[in-house]
Amino acid sequence: MTGWTDLVRRLPSMTEAELKAAIAKEAARDEPRASHLTRMHTRYGKLRNARERRALLRGEVDRD
Secondary structure (H helix, E strand, O other): OOHHHHHHHHHHHHOHHHHHHHHHHOOEEEEEEHHHHHHEEEHHHHHHHHHHHHHHHOOOOOOO
């Protein structure tokens, strides 16, 4: 991602996998942008939580 505006525009349509890759790419930069990492990680967490919640509601629970 090139800038903040691009990030904000693309975030709503990004999948969990795309966000994970974008977070890794940003973290690997010589000078990672904390604001970008924070925003992407927040969005990633929301998507992951929603996925896990749907699984719980369907009764798909790990019973270790």
